Amino acid sequence: MSETTKEHRDCLAKGFPFWNDLTPDEQDMLCRYTRPVHYAKGARVHSPLxxxxxxxxxxxxxxxxxxxxxDGRDVTLYRLFGGEVCILSASCVMDSVNIDLYIDAEEDTEAYCISAGVFRRLMQQNVHVRCYAYQMTAERFxxxxxxxxxxxxxSADRRLAIFLxxxxxxxGGDEVRMTHDQMAKYMGSAREVVSRMLKYFAQEGWVRLFRGGVQVLDRKKLQQLARGE
Structure with missing residues (x-):
């Protein structure tokens, strides 16, 4: 087994909880039809077209x-990070899923891409893969x-508190290193609204604003606001 193939197998075994429920032939098939991909920051990964x-x-x-x-406005539904699985980039494997979803790389991104056709075949012949796919789709929805x-x-203040x-x-820290534009994009809000709310939070002593980010000074207060208290 080559070093590259072993690395693929190790990553797939760690990334997919159904790995040990696959037969040896199914594991080999999954590895054969998995390839490393790279998306530069700002690249379009998936679109309805x-x-x-x-x-x-x-x-x-x-x-x-x-x-x-x-008219070009967008609403962020969710974000995915290292170790997570993007299943709606292969929404074609889910017959009941029909959504005009866009997926972009927010940072330079390295991933493994599993063939949609092979994954569909595994879903059809292995109940563990099928259950995983439906579970992940339900979580994303x-x-x-x-x-x-x-x-x-x-309200805008509660949404911002939840986001922070x-x-x-x-x-795991006390800083959020994002511009007001980025926060507004991820929240599905306007930059002016986010800037106004951050200024209010700073005046109340809950956060400190700095160039390119926010430091949270009173996490307990933000948690209370996020809960609607």
Whole structure:
């Protein structure tokens, strides 16, 4: 077994919980039809106009999934990071899924791409793969519904508090290193609204603003606001 093939197998075994439920032949097939891919920052990964990309297992970087209106406005539905799986980049394998989804690389991204046709075949012959695919699809739609609930029904200050606390949970620190434009894009809001809310948070002593980011000074207060208290 070559070093590259072994690396593929190790990553697939770690990335997919159904790996040990595959037969040796199914494991070999999955490896044979997996290839490394690279997406530069800003690259389009998937759109309704393009053919089915395949299942993506992210090794590093970040992807953003969003909806795009006819007048060019977009709403971020969710983001994916290293170690996570992008299944809706291969929505063609799910007969019941029909959504005009766009996926872009927010950072330089390295991933493994599994052939959509092979993944569909595995779904048909292995119940563990099929259950995994439906579970992941349900989780992504749950993320999307949560985002739409925030956009439609929550106040701007609560949405910002939720966003900041979520970002801190991902990094484990007390800083969110993003511009106001980036925050607004991920929140599905306007930059002016985000800037106004951040200024208010700073005046209250909850955050400190600096060029290119925000430092959270009162995490407890933001958590209370995020919970609607």
């Amino acid at each position: 393009e053919s089915c990309v395949g299942i993506l297992l992210l090794r590093s970087g970040q992807l953003r999934a969003y909806l795009l209106s006819e 749950s993320d999307s519904m949560w985002t739409m609930q925030q956009v439609l029904f929550m 606390t979520d970002e801190l949970a991902k990094t």
